[in-house]
Every structure is written in structure tokens, then in C-alpha cells.
Amino acid sequence: MAVPAPVLTMSGIGKQFPGVKALDGVDLRLLPGEVHALMGENGAGKSTLIKVLTGVHPADTGTIELGGAPVAFGSPLEAQQAGISTVYQEVNLCTNLSVAENILLGREPRRRGRIDWKRMRARAAELLARLELSLDVSAPLSTYSLAIQQMVAIARAIDVDARVLILDEPTSSLDADEVEQLFRVMRRLKGEGIAILFVSHFLDQVYEISDRMTILRNGRLVGEYPTRELSQVELVAKMIGQELAALERLHGEARVFDRPLVEARGLGRTGAIEPFSMTIHEGEVVGLAGLLGSGRTEIARLLFGADHASTGEIAVRGTATPLRTPRAAMAQKIAFCSENRKADGLIPDLTVRENIILALQATRGWTRPVPREQQDELVSRYIRALKISPPNPEHLVSNLSGGNQQKVLLARWLILEPRLLILDEPTRGIDVGAKTEIQRLVAELSDGGMAVLFISAELEEVLRLSHKVQVLRDRRLVAELPNDAGLTSDVLMETIASGGRADVSVNGGRPS
Amino acid sequence: MWPAVVLVLLLALNVFFTPSFFSIEVKDGHLYGSLIDILRFGAPLILVSLGMTLVIATGGIDLSVGSVVAISGALACLQISQDQGVFAAVALALGLCLVLGAWNGFLVAGVGIQPIIATLILMVAGRGLAQLITDGQIITVNSPAYKVIGGGYWLAVPVGILIVIGVLAITAFLTRRLALGMLIESVGVNAEAARLAGIRARGIIIMAYAFAALCAGVAGLMISSNVSSADGNNAGLWIELDAILAVVIGGTSLAGGRFSLGGTVLGALIIQTLTTTIYSIGVPPETTLLFKALVVTAVCLIQSPTFREKVFRRRTAKPGPAPEEKVRVTTA
Numbered sequence A: 001m002a003v004p005a006p007v008l009t010m011s012g013i014g015k016q017f018p019g020v021k022a023l024d025g026v027d028l029r030l031l032p033g034e035v036h037a038l039m040g041e042n043g044a045g046k047s048t049l050i051k052v053l054t055g056v057h058p059a060d061t062g063t064i065e066l067g068g069a070p071v072a073f074g075s076p077l078e079a080q081q082a083g084i085s086t087v088y089q090e091v092n093l094c095t096n097l098s099v100a101e102n103i104l105l106g107r108e109p110r111r112r113g114r115i116d117w118k119r120m121r122a123r124a125a126e127l128l129a130r131l132e133l134s135l136d137v138s139a140p141l142s143t144y145s146l147a148i149q150q151m152v153a154i155a156r157a158i159d160v161d162a163r164v165l166i167l168d169e170p171t172s173s174l175d176a177d178e179v180e181q182l183f184r185v186m187r188r189l190k191g192e193g194i195a196i197l198f199v200s201h202f203l204d205q206v207y208e209i210s211d212r213m214t215i216l217r218n219g220r221l222v223g224e225y226p227t228r229e230l231s232q233v234e235l236v237a238k239m240i241g242q243e244l245a246a247l248e249r250l251h252g253e254a255r256v257f258d259r260p261l262v263e264a265r266g267l268g269r270t271g272a273i274e275p276f277s278m279t280i281h282e283g284e285v286v287g288l289a290g291l292l293g294s295g296r297t298e299i300a301r302l303l304f305g306a307d308h309a310s311t312g313e314i315a316v317r318g319t320a321t322p323l324r325t326p327r328a329a330m331a332q333k334i335a336f337c338s339e340n341r342k343a344d345g346l347i348p349d350l351t352v353r354e355n356i357i358l359a360l361q362a363t364r365g366w367t368r369p370v371p372r373e374q375q376d377e378l379v380s381r382y383i384r385a386l387k388i389s390p391p392n393p394e395h396l397v398s399n400l401s402g403g404n405q406q407k408v409l410l411a412r413w414l415i416l417e418p419r420l421l422i423l424d425e426p427t428r429g430i431d432v433g434a435k436t437e438i439q440r441l442v443a444e445l446s447d448g449g450m451a452v453l454f455i456s457a458e459l460e461e462v463l464r465l466s467h468k469v470q471v472l473r474d475r476r477l478v479a480e481l482p483n484d485a486g487l488t489s490d491v492l493m494e495t496i497a498s499g500g501r502a503d504v505s506v507n508g509g510r511p512s
Numbered sequence B: 001m002w003p004a005v006v007l008v009l010l011l012a013l014n015v016f017f018t019p020s021f022f023s024i025e026v027k028d029g030h031l032y033g034s035l036i037d038i039l040r041f042g043a044p045l046i047l048v049s050l051g052m053t054l055v056i057a058t059g060g061i062d063l064s065v066g067s068v069v070a071i072s073g074a075l076a077c078l079q080i081s082q083d084q085g086v087f088a089a090v091a092l093a094l095g096l097c098l099v100l101g102a103w104n105g106f107l108v109a110g111v112g113i114q115p116i117i118a119t120l121i122l123m124v125a126g127r128g129l130a131q132l133i134t135d136g137q138i139i140t141v142n143s144p145a146y147k148v149i150g151g152g153y154w155l156a157v158p159v160g161i162l163i164v165i166g167v168l169a170i171t172a173f174l175t176r177r178l179a180l181g182m183l184i185e186s187v188g189v190n191a192e193a194a195r196l197a198g199i200r201a202r203g204i205i206i207m208a209y210a211f212a213a214l215c216a217g218v219a220g221l222m223i224s225s226n227v228s229s230a231d232g233n234n235a236g237l238w239i240e241l242d243a244i245l246a247v248v249i250g251g252t253s254l255a256g257g258r259f260s261l262g263g264t265v266l267g268a269l270i271i272q273t274l275t276t277t278i279y280s281i282g283v284p285p286e287t288t289l290l291f292k293a294l295v296v297t298a299v300c301l302i303q304s305p306t307f308r309e310k311v312f313r314r315r316t317a318k319p320g321p322a323p324e325e326k327v328r329v330t331t332a
Helices: A046-053 A076-081 A099-104 A117-130 A146-159 A176-191 A203-209 A232-240 A296-303 A326-331 A352-364 A372-385 A402-414 A432-447 A459-465 A489-498 B002-017 B034-057 B065-081 B086-111 B115-134 B144-151 B159-177 B180-189 B191-196 B201-227 B239-249 B261-280 B285-303 B305-312
Strands: A008-017 A020-030 A035-039 A061-066 A069-071 A084-087 A164-168 A195-199 A212-217 A220-226 A260-269 A273-281 A285-289 A311-316 A334-337 A420-424 A451-455 A468-473 A476-482 B025-027 B030-032 B138-140 B229-231
Touching (some): A008 A046, A020 A046, A020 A061, A076 A084, A099 A146, A117 A146, A146 A176, A176 A203, A203 A232, A220 A232, A260 A296, A273 A296, A273 A311, A273 A451, A273 A476, A285 A432, A285 A459, A285 A489, A296 A334, A296 A451, A326 A334, A326 A352, A352 A372, A352 B180, A372 A402, A402 A420, A402 A432, A432 A451, A432 A459, A451 A459, A476 A489, B002 B261, B034 B065, B034 B180, B034 B261, B065 B086, B065 B138, B065 B144, B065 B201, B065 B229, B065 B239, B086 B115, B086 B144, B115 B229, B144 B159, B144 B201, B159 B180, B159 B201, B159 B261, B180 B201, B201 B229, B239 B261, B239 B285, B261 B285
Parallel strands (some): A020 A220, A035 A195, A035 A212, A084 A164, A285 A451, A334 A420
Antiparallel strands (some): A061 A069, A260 A273, A260 A311, A468 A476, B025 B030, B138 B229
């Protein structure tokens, strides 16, 4: 079979950020009329590669060729004008404007200096028709679902005679039908000869839609493979790499957990999570597995008092205890490292030291400052224990890398010596070294008697660390699985997909 | 650093026009001189600006301080004119200011109204309240004890300056010795993250507004005591804008977060020195506002990192992606 000439070739791309080598000698080629999946773990360099391609960051080394001619984009606009369009994970549209305005924003058809609304609506409808969509283009975008908004973003992207369309995690907020709709559109565009670069962490979707894939690990190229020649297991092995290939359980001997620490009894919040029951014992690591948006973070926030429960109650050591604020949870020695460390974790303007002692200071109130010697002692101890780098407590936390920021957040909660530590995606977006360190730390803490609720999108990681795994699906707790030899990521994935196995006890998911 | 440079430049300009500008002498056991005057007349602005600093650090703003200045002076003078004790009058006035500030804080943190709107309510209503207290008249009092606050001397130093030093010391102690400053900064940068770290954000915000109103109250006493009368219409008029300007010139971002008390004091002194300079170098009265605006624009521009970069074009090696640098000053 003759391979058509690639429409886009990137070779030897390297990119250095302060303290991190984000990309190192990465090649990528896109053929016309193919869906090409870009695979890799969080932090492997996928987004950086896309940003280099679209002109957000300049590449330090390497070349980009578009249609055979070398190019260098100084801005996303230049890349777009050259025919490389991007649809980002979070839809970058103005929901208060109409569908037509969104599609043609900045490129409105004009007549005598004024916008020609009639022509604009016609053009927008035409573009949507290309995607087999028929919408009221003068209605505000906010009246349509997220999936439709995504389509509108795509319509906007292909208006500028796109030769390359980049879809960065377009399916993360879509349901199954909507994904199917998106895939129909993708196949149609592919038929028109557009090269599509597809990023997704849903393996099944990648196998359904993509023709070939490029795999990255730690900023390096692992290889380029035709999708049908690489099994899912091989793909995961290549993404994770040799280092973690031996997926040994981090816990040694089986332990018996008989002292319940925190119990959720029919706890639920309307619109966020169906009522569930769950028991976390002292020294136990409970894994929460489920897809994005399945209610993992919602459970964590309820247990920490960050949100109010609408039903049920929480018992701490057998006594019903209302946790209506984070302070109430902290008084019960519950700590919560939130998923989004930028939005609701760290205070970027403050130093590493101040960020670490913040929660301790909050529990003492503003009138009783933590003495400076004690601060320095605590902070330097945790900087050493967690290998925070640079080890300077007076550094602004915003200048640290993602992994080190995560460690700062961990340190903040560890100095409170919590009995239950809730970790929501503690290893997301950080490099493999820091990831392993944090995993080891969790195992050590639990061996020392601390209970941990561990939330992660990476099933292997959940399996490595947890004593039992709670599986979530569509905002319901559907299964509780003991982490024994029979539990593999395949079984977990199947449980997530099917909503519970027949042979496991279904704990909390009441029929709704 | 920049505010200090500007202040030095302004002072140097004054010396150029008035060679005796720096001389300080003792007359009748009182300190006299242009520098003393700047400190003395700038005292109310410094006080209001200190309170404003904490409010701005929480990510808010307080437009009502000017009205609180008027209310405080009006209530104190009314009490004294009705033969109440000076101490009781002052305590009552400051107590009312605390209540008004707590009300602002409640509207912002408890009800969730945007700070600029929440304090706009008291800015407008407060003027009315002050006029209600004075019955629309200018209340004149003849009380030597009350006169001390704004016009008295202690150990040759004007009492107003001593009050400023005292309030500055207390504020510095509360925010930097105790943990209030760090908690205020956390709330100002990211209120949700602060709440999840266990900080009582609501209490901190209410406290900041109450403190700002208290500072404005003291400033109001100082202003009315200095002229031995209360003018509900004009006392403290537009002082909130000067105070916001002083805070911004001092390097505190209007977006909240890191604040600098020293910077604010410098900022307030720059504004006061500017006023003095306008008189001493003989700028025609009809152009004083324009002159002031030009200087303030220059100060704000020189403080903006983006502006400095554009103008001075420092040739440095491009270090990857530029670290996020907040433009501290965007308004003039």
C-alpha cells in the first residue's frame, strides 16, 4: 500500500522549561485522511507537543514541515492561518453569543463595513451542515449541550480550510451517544482528507477511531504504530514504560482492618452523587476508581465538608458527626489534597513555607501565630522528607514545578498529622519520579496507621496502592472490590464499563 | 523601591524651589517645617490608606471610607456640642464606625455582594447619614481636649503624627507578628483554596472592612478636630480615591494578595507631598488637578513591569516561557 506524503512532519522536537525537559527529540507525522492518536500518560509531553505545533511555545530544537515546506509559527493565529486548527478540551467559546457568531467570530462577512447578518447565518448553517448538524444558528450557544458546543468549536476550526485538525481530549465531558456523534463527524472530515490529531485518555475510543498512534513517555518518543497492530496491553506497557512495568503491590502482607475510622451512611448530594455508604478503616488505603465526572471528587468533598450533604450522615469512630465545613472535618483530623491544586489548593503569591504552614495556622486562628522557629523546623523537615526542590522555603510556590507544588500541598496536610488523608489525583500532571515518591509515601503512611482515600484516573496506580477499591460510575458507587490477586486493571475497567460484577458485593449503589 | 524613588524626586524638586524645605525648627516647643506639615496634613490619608490596604489585600475595595470620615467627625462633634465628655464622644463615634465597617464586611462576605457595590451603598447613604447627624449644618465645637487629636502636640511632635505611628505599629503587629497578614493574603489570592485550608474567610473579610472603617473613623476625628467643626458635606470628600491610589502606588495589587504597609505609607506621602509641591512651586491653581494626574500617571507607568520592559527594552536571553508576572498597576 502506497503511503501518501505526510501533510505534517515534526522531527527532533525538543523543548526545555525551567527545571524540566518537556520534550526531547520527538517526531510526529500526520498523513492526510487519517485519525492519528497521540498517546502518553499525564505529563508525558502531549500538550507541550501540541503547543509547539500550534505556535503557543517555540521549539528549542527540531523542525516542522507543513506540506513539504518548513514552517515556524510565532502564534496560534499564524498556525491557524496555515491550516492547523485546534479544539481544546475546555470549549473556548462565548456561550452568551449566538451559534453563528461563535463560528465566525473575527471573520464575520461584511458589507460596507457592517456585518452582513444574513450571509453570516447562511455561512454558519453551511459549515454545520458539513458536520451533519442542523441548529438554529441565531440561538445563543448556551442553549445547546456541551457536545453540540464541541461541534460548534469544530465547525469554527474547519472554517479556515483546515488541513490539520487537533482535538485535545474532546470526549472527556461527553456521554456515549455524544461521543458517537463526534466520531461520525471525525470520520466525515477524515473522508475529506483532513488529518486529525486526536488526544484522549479513553483507550477504547482511541481504538475505535484512530488509524495510527504516536506514543510519548517522559517527553521522549516511544514510537509510531498502526493502531490495529498494537494491543491495548502493549499500548499501556509502552505508555507506562519499564520503570513501572513490574506492577508489584506496594503493600506486603495482608492486613486485617477492623477499626472503622470514617463511615459514610447513605451520604449523598443531589445532582452530585447518589447516596452511598462506605467505611474507611484505620490504616487502610481505599481506592476510588471511575471515569472523569463519575463522582470521585464529589465523594471527597462531602467527606471533607467542602460541600453540604443533602442526605445521610458521616460517622467518625462510630459517632455520627456533622461535617458542614472544612474546619469541622479538620477538627476530626481529616485532610483533603484537592485535585485542582491551582484552583483550590495552593496560594501562588505565598512562599513554600507559608503554603506549608497555612492549614496549621488556620486551625490555630490568626491570634496564635506558629512560632517562627517551629515553622522553620516543620518546613525544613518536610522539604527534606518529600525532597521538595528547590529546597528553599522562601521560594514563591508558583515558581515550582507541578510535582513539587503537589508535594508542598501534601506537606501542608501532613504536618496536621491527619487520621484520614484524602488524596484527589495527587499524581496528575507530575513526572514519573515524583509520582513514584508520592506512591511510596502513601504506602508508608498507611503502614503507619493513617487511613488514605486515594483517587486516581490511573487504574494501575489505584491497584498498586489500595487495600480495597470502590468503583464509581455515573455518579453512583457501583461496587466495592477487595484488592486481591484476582483484581486486575482489566477487571476494574470491565466493572467501570458494565457497572458492577455479579460476583461482588454491591455496597452502596442503591437502585435509584 | 519605585515609590521611594518618586518620593525622593518630589522632595528634591521642592528643595530646588524652596531651599529651606528640609529645615525643621522648634517654635514655642513645637516642631515646625515643611516636612512636618506634610506628615501632619497627610496623617488622615495615611490612616485611611492603611485600612484600605487590608481591604484591597482581601481582594475587595472600600468606597465608603470618605463617608465614614464624615460620619465619625459629625457624631463626635454633635456629642461634644451637646456637652458630652470628649472621651465618650470619641468612643461612640469610633464604635459606630466599627459597626458600619462590619456591615460592609457582612454585605461582602455574608451576602456575597461585589465589594465595589456593597461599599457604594454606604458611600452614598453615609453622606446622607452624616448630614442627618449635623442636620445639614456645620457643627462648630469649642473643646480644647478635642482639639488635641488633630491640632495638639506631645513632646513637640504633632499628636496626629503620633496617632499614625501608633496605628501603623498596631497594624504591623497584627498582620506581620500575628498571622492575620498571611491569612488575609491567602483569602485575597484564592478564597476557595483558603476555605479548603480551613481559614474562616468570612471572619477575616469582615475584620478587614471593620478595620478600614475604624481607621477612617480616626481620620475623621482628626480632620474635624483640626478645624474644630464637622462638615457632613465635605469632610473626607474623595479621600477614598486618594487612599486607593496610595495603596496602588505602594505596590499592592488591586487583585488582592500580597500587600505592603510601608509601600502604602510611602504612597500616601507621595500624594500629600505632591499637593504641597503644587503650592510651593507655584503651579497655577486651575491646572493643579491636571498636574497631579500627570505625576500619578507617571508613577503608575513606571511601576508597571510591562511598561518598563517596553520602554527600557532590557536585552536579556529569552528564558523559556515568561514566568507569570502580575502587572501590579493597570489604572492611573
